[in-house]
Amino acid sequence: MESDSIYQNFECRNIKNTSGPQTLNHRQDEGKDEKGRGSRCLVLMTVCLGLICVLLLVIIIFITAERESLFKSYKNTVEEFNQTINRLQDNYTDLTQKKLELETRVTSLRFFFISSELNWSESRKYCRDRGADLVIINTEEKQKFISSIVKESVWIGLSDIETEGRMMWVDNSPLNQEFWFKDQPDDYNGNEDCVELIPTQDAGNNWNDLPCSHKRKGICEKN
Structure with missing residues (x-):
């Protein structure tokens, strides 16, 4: 009976001794996996942020170019409008002068x-x-x-x-x-x-x- 008890105790110790190192290794592997997943997430987030920054930069460049194009178009339109007004004013002045000259000539014919x-x-x-x-x-x-x-x-x-x-x-x-x-x-x-x-x-x-x-x-x- 005593030998059986000693044998059982020895097996229990062996079991305890073998289970301890296996549990520690398993936890270390899980830690490594978590660190790996964290690193991958960080890299993915960094890439996403970079893409977003690039996209925002492209949008800003596009909007700026569009604004400059619209401003130039507006400026050209205003200049053309002013030139048209000036031409019309000149034409009106010329027509008015010619009208006065014609009226003077017609009037002069009466005298x-x-x-x-x-x-x-x-x-x-x-x-x-x-x-x-x-x-x-x-x-x-x-x-x-x-x-x-x-x-x-x-x-x-x-x-x-x-x-x-x-x-x-x-x-x-x-x-x-x-x-x-x-x-x-x-x-x-x-x-x-x-x-x-x-x-x-x-x-x-x-x-x-x-x-x-x-x-x-x-x-x-x-x-």
Whole structure:
């Protein structure tokens, strides 16, 4: 009995002795596996982060290039738009100038000068013989235009021959707008019944009354 007990104890010790080193080796292998898996995960995460960084860099480069392209396109569009506006403004200015020149030419065709000096009645007859009459100035624009084309004193179609003190145009219309010199008309010596236009720097006020018998050139206007 004692030998059996000793044998059993010996087997138990052998079992304990053999199981101890095997458990330690197993734990060491598991540790190595865990470290390996951790290293692989770290490498994988690093690769993923690198790919993400590369992808973000590509996106940033693309967006930057796209913004620069859009900015250049916008800048070019603005420049082209401004150039178009400038061309249109130049064309408008040219057309306006040509329009004014054409209007001046057309207007000028309605007027012609009497080259010789005549009295007021003779000047009117000269105009009427040619299908016109002494000029009537009833607007500020017309006053400025006539003043701009005359170079010396001329008769205009205004007088108070019919009724003393009541100025009338040759078409019997009343005087509504007046462009007299200062202190005119003065009817000096009670004998100044006809009106002349004297070119001056002040195109707005250059009428003067004087005797109808005086000799002046005249300006005629076609109806």
